[in-house]
Structure formats: C-alpha cells, structure tokens
Amino acid sequence: MPTQATTAPAAIAPSPHRRWGRWLLVGLGLLVVGFALAIWLGLDPWLRRTLEKQVAQKTHGQYQLTISRLKTNLWARTLHLRGVALHPTPRPLADTLPRVQLRLARLDLSGVGLLALLRRQTVPVDSLTLDSLQVAVLALARRPAPHPTPPFYQQLPVRLGYLALRHAGGSWGPAAAPVAQLPSAEVVAHEVLFTSAGATDTQRLAFAAAWQVLLRYPRGQVGGHTLALAKARFSTQRKSLVLDSVSIEPPAPRQGKPGATQVALLLPHLRFTRLRAATWQHQHRFRADSLVVQQPRLAFRPPVVAPPPLWQLIAPLARRADISHLLINDAFMAITGLRHQPVARHIYAAGHAIRVDSLGGQADQGRVLYARNWTARSGRLTAVFQAPAYPASIERVALDTKAGTLRLTGLALRPVFSPAQLNQRSGHQTTQLRVYMTELRAQGLDFGLLSDHSHVRIARLTAESPWIGLSSDGRGPLGKRPSVITPEAMRKLHLHMEVGRLDLRNGTIATRYRGIETPRVGTLNINRLNATLRNVSNNPRHQTMTHPLTGSATAYVQGRSYLQVHLTAPLLDPEGRHHLWGSFGASPLSILNPMVTPTKLLAFKSGEVQRIAFDMQASRRGVAGTMWASYTDLKIEFFKYKEGELKKPLFTRLTNGLLNGLVIRDNNPRPSGRFVTGDMRTRREPRNSVFSAWRQGLISGGLHSVGVPQKMAQKLSQSQKTVPLP
Known part of the structure; x- marks a missing residue:
C-alpha cells in the first residue's frame, strides 16, 4: 500500500517535453494562420504592383x-x-x-x-x-532593340x-x-x-x-484602296475560311499613285474548303481543296507598267499556292482605262489543279494561267472599237483549255456613225463596217501559248453565217496611211498568228457605196459565200514562198452569178505578191446595175454572160492578168443626173449609140468565132485594201474585153476623182 501511495502522483504529472510540444504546435498553427492571413491580405496588392513594375x-x-x-x-x-x-x-x-x-x-x-x-x-x-x-x-x-530577348x-x-x-x-x-x-x-x-x-x-x-x-466589319487601307468586309470566319476543325461581303474601293480621283493599278470590287461570298492552315505556317505553302467565289463585281484599271507575275506577288505570303478546284460563279468584270472599254457579264469559270509558283508559271508545264485546265462560259461581252464609233458585242462565250476549244456566239459590230460622218471625223474616206455572225468556233487552240507569249495558234477556225456590211462615201480625199487589209501587212502584225484552216460558212458580203456623181447609194451583194483558207500565218517557219497561204471560195453575186475563186499568197513576201484566179457563172449583166447605175451613171441595157474566167497576178505595184468573158447582146447606156433624176438628154443618147455601135463588142466570141481576151492592168493604190485592187483589176479586164482600149480601161478602173468632204 505505501508503495502505491508514493508512486501515483509521479505517474500523472505532465512531462516537460510534452508541455514544450504543445506550445510548439500552437506556435506553428499561429504561424500558418498568420502566413495565410498575410497572403490573403497582401498577395493580391503585391502581385499587382509586381506586374506593373515588371x-x-x-x-x-x-x-x-x-x-x-x-x-x-x-x-x-x-x-x-x-x-x-x-x-x-x-x-x-x-x-x-x-x-x-x-x-x-x-x-x-x-x-x-x-x-x-x-x-x-x-x-x-x-x-x-x-x-x-x-x-x-x-x-x-x-529602331530595333539593342539586346534581342528570346521568344x-x-x-x-x-x-x-x-x-x-x-x-x-x-x-x-x-x-x-x-x-x-x-x-x-x-x-x-x-x-x-x-x-x-x-x-x-x-x-x-x-x-x-x-x-x-x-x-x-474589318476595314483597312492598302495601296490607296479601301478594303472592307462584313464577316470573316476561320476554323481549323472545319478547315474552312469564309469571307462575306468583301469590298474594295479605289482611290478618289487625282489621288493614289499615278499609273498604278486601280480596283473596285464587290464580292458577296468567298469560301476556302479543306484549307491546310498549319502547312501554310510551317512550310510557307498555301493549300486548299477548293475556292468558291460567288458573284464578284470587278472593275479593274490596269497599271501603266505591267506588274510582276502572280507568283512573285504572293511570295511574301507563300512560296507556293495549291488549289485543287477554283469556282467562279456569275462574275461581272469591266476593264477601265482602255479605249476598248471591255465588259464581261455572267462569267462562270472552273480551274483545276492550280499551282502558283515559279514552276507553275512556266509555259512548258502544261498549264494555262497556273491551272491544268480551265472551263468557262459567260453571258454578254461588250467592247468599243475606235471609240465611240463601233460598239461590239458577243452574246455567249464558252471555252475549254484542255480540249483546246473556244466558241463565240452572237457576234455583232454595229457602227454608230454613217459613212459620211466617219469621213468627216477622220478627214478622209473611211469604209463603214457592220458585222453579224452566228458563231465563231476555234478548235485546237493553244491556250498556253496564248497566255504565256500572246501567240495565237489554232488548228481550225470556223465562222458560221457571217454577215459583213461595207458602206462607203466617195466624197473626200483618200487617207494618208497605207491600208492594213493587205497581204504584206501581215509582216507588220505584232501578234504572232497561226491558223491551220479557216472556214467561212454561208456568209454574206453586202456593199453600199455613195459615189460623187449622185446622192444615190449603189448596192452589191455576195451571198451564200463558203470559203476555206489554209496556213493563215505570219510565222516564218510555216509561211514561206513554197508553203504560202492557199484558199478557195464559192459564192453568188447578187444571188444570180456563181463565183468560184482560188488564191495563193506568201504572206511574208515584202512585195505583197499573190495569185488570184477564178470564174463567174451565167447571169444577166443587169445584176450589176444596182451598183453601177447610181455610182457611175451607167447601166447594162442588155447582155447575157455565159462565163467569165480570170487569172490575176498582184503585188504592191499593181495588178496584171487576163480575163476571158463569154457573153451575148451587150448594150450599155449612160445617164445624166439632174434635178434628182437620172435622165438621157439628146447628147447622151447620141453618145450611147456611138459607144454601142463603134466601141462595145456586143458578143464574145465574135460572129466570126474570134474570142477576144481582156488585159487586167491597173496600178495599185497602197492606201486602199487588197479588195480594191482586185476590183480594179476585174473592172479593167472587163472593160478591155468588151472593147474599151486598154489604157482607157486602166484609167477608168483606177479613177481617183475626189470632191471635198460633205
């Protein structure tokens, strides 16, 4: 018992180490709480000050x-x-x-x-x-930072x-x-x-x-132009980039760099699909499966100096661009600042396998404008030639670069001014031209050569039902410049052209001429014209003296006389030499009266042609050849124009009688059987077209074959009597 009493208090007394442990735990707790309070109360202000200071x-x-x-x-x-x-x-x-x-x-x-x-x-x-x-x-x-820092x-x-x-x-x-x-x-x-x-x-x-x-609604200024769009959407998950309501406004008048490109564009919708944006960043290569452009409206003024090729322009953005398919739907494009003022409407185009880089732009890569193939069609195209004299239009266009085809439908050239007005505007005689054509088709067209070198190479070109109107007013002097409608003019043509075969089907040439004798207009029509020309080229490798242009044509003069013509012409001959021969079928000579009576005060009173054949050699100097004309009962008569009417006064009637009796051969061959040929000799006027030279040769040969002396026939065929401009 005593032992238990003495040991009990010692067992329950607290240990000194245990008391210090309790105080240590309390201290640590207070420290943690204090630290937490310090952080709670001071971390945010400290962090804000640190960020601002940093x-x-x-x-x-x-x-x-x-x-x-x-x-x-x-x-x-x-x-x-x-x-x-x-x-x-x-x-x-x-x-x-x-x-x-x-x-x-x-x-x-x-x-x-x-x-x-x-x-x-x-x-x-x-x-x-x-x-x-x-x-x-x-x-x-x-200026750059003196010590660049790492990214x-x-x-x-x-x-x-x-x-x-x-x-x-x-x-x-x-x-x-x-x-x-x-x-x-x-x-x-x-x-x-x-x-x-x-x-x-x-x-x-x-x-x-x-x-x-x-x-x-981003908006910006680039090169003096204002660019804006309503919305741009980009998604790497969908691999798409969509632009809505894009617009480009050109600089205001007298602003911007003189002679620089000017663009006005309205683009409702543009969409890239399957766009590899990561490839663009890491490889500097732009790739997309398709680009769709909806209803763009573009007015483009080209620069005075030709810009670099497209692959050089995009080089800062991408070293190469690849688009599998490009679709343009219902586009409108006008090129401003040009005399011709071309406008194209309702353009639908598709480009395939487009590659834009230095290699894709090379001609030997089988590409046209960077694409393996283009197909396109359009609505009405308009332009103006010799503005504002000749508005021109094409109703529809379709092309396929892979097939090498081009089709133009509904071609028209409509003059604004009359022949007399054209003479007044130019100061000399000018032929008014009017053209309508149902269709113009090109087969075997080398689009690559055309786009890369501006050379025209076509295997076959066909003109369907062309109607060509030629109207002239004989009042006024001739022009001072040589005509460009001549064989020798092909040597001066800047455009390189190679047409293997040119076909003209069911054509019409309608001529109208107002002479200097009367205000009446003479008419002469050549219809049902079918012609074929081969080797229409100014390429010296293909156009030679031994391999010239050749052609043949058939038609009807005034719907009555069957005409057959053949032609050979080495187009690069500096002398312009060429050979034309052919024949006219049976018809009355009176079919020429609608032209010769108002303009020459001459009429064929009678006369029936059985056949007329001719063989003509022409050059820059003139025309020479022979005509064979078989006819019967030839009678002609002259008139005087007085008081708005054609009259035959006494002296004119006497002249007609003497001419028919003494000069004109009324039959060829003669009753004796002698056949008289006519010499086609006339001087070439370089200011007139080659067609004028052919006409003068036929007139001189015809006059000589009916009895007019050769020198007089030559003088009459090349008569250039002029009167002042109206």
Whole structure:
C-alpha cells in the first residue's frame, strides 16, 4: 500500500517535453494562420504592383501597366484581373517597341499549375478568358532593340487547355486616321502548347491544336484602296475560311499613285474548303481543296507598267499556292482605262489543279494561267472599237483549255456613225463596217501559248453565217496611211498568228457605196459565200514562198452569178505578191446595175454572160492578168443626173449609140468565132485594201474585153476623182 501511495502522483504529472510540444504546435498553427492571413491580405496588392513594375522594367520605361483590380485564389488556382490598361509613356528613353495602347475589361485564368510555375517548368493552365479587349497600334518601332530577348514562349512555357477572346477590337495607325480597324473579333483556341515544341509542331497552327476565329466589319487601307468586309470566319476543325461581303474601293480621283493599278470590287461570298492552315505556317505553302467565289463585281484599271507575275506577288505570303478546284460563279468584270472599254457579264469559270509558283508559271508545264485546265462560259461581252464609233458585242462565250476549244456566239459590230460622218471625223474616206455572225468556233487552240507569249495558234477556225456590211462615201480625199487589209501587212502584225484552216460558212458580203456623181447609194451583194483558207500565218517557219497561204471560195453575186475563186499568197513576201484566179457563172449583166447605175451613171441595157474566167497576178505595184468573158447582146447606156433624176438628154443618147455601135463588142466570141481576151492592168493604190485592187483589176479586164482600149480601161478602173468632204 505505501508503495502505491508514493508512486501515483509521479505517474500523472505532465512531462516537460510534452508541455514544450504543445506550445510548439500552437506556435506553428499561429504561424500558418498568420502566413495565410498575410497572403490573403497582401498577395493580391503585391502581385499587382509586381506586374506593373515588371512591365516598366522589361520595356525600359516605354510602357506603363495599370490594373484596377487583381484577385487570386490559391486554393482554386485562379487569377482574375479587372480594368487592365497598357499604354506607352509620353517620352520614353528608348524607342525600340511599337506604340500600342491596350485596354482589357477582364481576364480570368483558372487551373494554374502553381508548383510547375515555382519550378520554372511548363505551366499547365485549364483556361484563359479575355473579355472586351481593345488594342490600338499607333506606330511601329523606329529602331530595333539593342539586346534581342528570346521568344516569350521560351521564357514562360505554358500548356493551355482553352483560350477565349471575346468582344475584341483594334486599330492600326494614328488615332485620328487609322490605316486599319477591327470593330469586333471572337477567338477560341484549344490545346495551346505555348512552348518550343508547340512552335515546331507541324500539326499545330500558332501553338494551338484548333482555332475558331470570327471577325466582323474589318476595314483597312492598302495601296490607296479601301478594303472592307462584313464577316470573316476561320476554323481549323472545319478547315474552312469564309469571307462575306468583301469590298474594295479605289482611290478618289487625282489621288493614289499615278499609273498604278486601280480596283473596285464587290464580292458577296468567298469560301476556302479543306484549307491546310498549319502547312501554310510551317512550310510557307498555301493549300486548299477548293475556292468558291460567288458573284464578284470587278472593275479593274490596269497599271501603266505591267506588274510582276502572280507568283512573285504572293511570295511574301507563300512560296507556293495549291488549289485543287477554283469556282467562279456569275462574275461581272469591266476593264477601265482602255479605249476598248471591255465588259464581261455572267462569267462562270472552273480551274483545276492550280499551282502558283515559279514552276507553275512556266509555259512548258502544261498549264494555262497556273491551272491544268480551265472551263468557262459567260453571258454578254461588250467592247468599243475606235471609240465611240463601233460598239461590239458577243452574246455567249464558252471555252475549254484542255480540249483546246473556244466558241463565240452572237457576234455583232454595229457602227454608230454613217459613212459620211466617219469621213468627216477622220478627214478622209473611211469604209463603214457592220458585222453579224452566228458563231465563231476555234478548235485546237493553244491556250498556253496564248497566255504565256500572246501567240495565237489554232488548228481550225470556223465562222458560221457571217454577215459583213461595207458602206462607203466617195466624197473626200483618200487617207494618208497605207491600208492594213493587205497581204504584206501581215509582216507588220505584232501578234504572232497561226491558223491551220479557216472556214467561212454561208456568209454574206453586202456593199453600199455613195459615189460623187449622185446622192444615190449603189448596192452589191455576195451571198451564200463558203470559203476555206489554209496556213493563215505570219510565222516564218510555216509561211514561206513554197508553203504560202492557199484558199478557195464559192459564192453568188447578187444571188444570180456563181463565183468560184482560188488564191495563193506568201504572206511574208515584202512585195505583197499573190495569185488570184477564178470564174463567174451565167447571169444577166443587169445584176450589176444596182451598183453601177447610181455610182457611175451607167447601166447594162442588155447582155447575157455565159462565163467569165480570170487569172490575176498582184503585188504592191499593181495588178496584171487576163480575163476571158463569154457573153451575148451587150448594150450599155449612160445617164445624166439632174434635178434628182437620172435622165438621157439628146447628147447622151447620141453618145450611147456611138459607144454601142463603134466601141462595145456586143458578143464574145465574135460572129466570126474570134474570142477576144481582156488585159487586167491597173496600178495599185497602197492606201486602199487588197479588195480594191482586185476590183480594179476585174473592172479593167472587163472593160478591155468588151472593147474599151486598154489604157482607157486602166484609167477608168483606177479613177481617183475626189470632191471635198460633205
């Protein structure tokens, strides 16, 4: 018992070590609580001051950052900023950074990996959301930084699961007159690897695995032009880029660079599909499966100096561009600033396997305008020649570069001025031209040669039902320039042309001529014209003296006399030598009266032709040849024009009697059986077309064959009596 009594108090007495342990735990608890309170009360202000101070230090005093509110939650690993503003200082010591103003309403950061941040490892972040960001780039840096720093992704690598930018906007240029503006933008990115590995990952675009971008109403100035669009949508998941309501406005009159390109464009819709945006970034190669352009309206003024090829123009953006299919739907295009004022409507075009680079632009790659093949069709095309004298139009156009075909339907050239008005405008005699053609078809057209070298090479060209009207007024002097409608003019043609075969089917040539004797107009028609020309070329390798142009034609003169003609012409002969021969069938000579009576005051009173054959050699100097005319009962009569009527006064009747009795052979061959030929000899007038030379030769041979002395026949055929302009 005594033993128990003495040992009990010692057993329950507290140990000194245990008392110190309790106080240690209490102290540590108080320390943790105090530290937590310090962090709770002082971390946010300290972090805000640190961020503002770091911006000033890192930019060498060029920028100032202000944050209205900063709140952290270490337990939730979140950071929230409100009222963030970044603006350049008024007078910075250095000027190595662009002048940028930034305002951000709110920033929310969640899921921050604090341990990785402290260890300076790649920081995982769940999401980053920026709301109401406004950025104004006032000016670029005037000089580079003296000590370039490594990229930011190397200084602070981040792995971000989700990035969102909402209600963003910005501008570029001075605040009073910005060069570019973006009122609204929405951006979303997924799986952003903001590291060196993410920068080189060829499957990522700008560090992210996926992007969605929506821009509204961006506007900017480029080369004096104003560019704007209503909406731009980009998605790497859908691999698409869509632009809505694109517009380009040219500089105002007397503004912009003189002689530079001017473009006015309205484009309702443009869409790229299967766009490889990551390839564009990492390989500097633009690739897309298709590009669809809807209803563009383009007015284009070409520059005075030809621009570089397209592949050089896009070189700063991509070293190569590949588009599998390009579709243009219902386009309108007008080329301004040219005398011809060409306009094309309702254009539908499709290009396949387009490759734009130095190799794709070479002629030997089997491409036309960088594409393997183009198919196109259009509505009405219009232009003006010798503006404003000759408006021209084509109702429809269709082409296929792979098949080498081109079809023009409904061609028309309609003169505005009468022949007399044309003479007055030019100061000399001018033939009025009017053309209608049902269709013009080209087969075997080398589009590559045409686009690369402006050389025309066609295997076969067919003109269906052409109607050509030639109207002239004989009052006024001849022009001073040589005619371009001659064989020798082919040598001076800048355009290289090679047409293997040219066919003209069921054509008509209607001529009208107002002479100097009377105000009446003479008419002569050649219809049911079918012609074929071969080797229509100015290529010296194909056009030679031994391999000239050859041709043949058949037609009816005034619908009665069958005409057959053959031609050989070495088009590059500087002397313009060529050979024309043919024949006229049976018909009354009176079919010529609608032309010769109003213009020459002459009529064939009677006469029946059985056959007329001719063989003509022509050159720049003149025409020589022989005519064989078989006819019977030839009688002619002359008239006088007085008081608006054709009359035969006494002296004229006496002259007609003497002429028919003493000069004109009324039959050929003669009753004795002797056949008289006529010499076709006439001087060539270089200011007239080759058709005038042929006509003069036929007239001189015809007059000589009926009995008119050769010198007189030659003089009459080339008579150039002129009167003043009306």
